[in-house]
Amino acid sequence: MDFMAFGQNLRVDNALIDHEHQILIDCVNRLHDAIVNGDERMVVAKTLNDLIVYTQTHFYVEEELMRIFNYPAAEQHRQAHQYFKEMVLRVQVNFQQRVAMVPDSLLQFLKEWLSEHFLHVDKALADFLRGKALS
Ligand SMILES: [Fe+2]
């Protein structure tokens, strides 16, 4: 069973955003599997990096949608993305410097933060975008 499931409850009903969230969840599940299976550092590093790269891509897409359509709550949404990126990048730096392994608490943080963000912050954006050209 996957560590993080993309259940109906996490969908925001925007095809593009939901598609990208599915990919993000796949990245989280791959990182989880690599850690739980005790894969080599290189494998863990790669899955963590894939997650970070895709997160940046996805956040950029949402931020562009907010910019194009003048989304009123764009600044708070951007700050939430910024917070998440900083948290995950800090873990990556510690891991790369061999200060620490990827902590299990990161997995819990990823699951909880992303679920909460999808459910509330991204859902609000998707609702705003509904009926607009790109939604
Ligand atoms: Fe978002």
Ligand SMILES: [Fe+2]
């Ligand atoms: Fe999102």
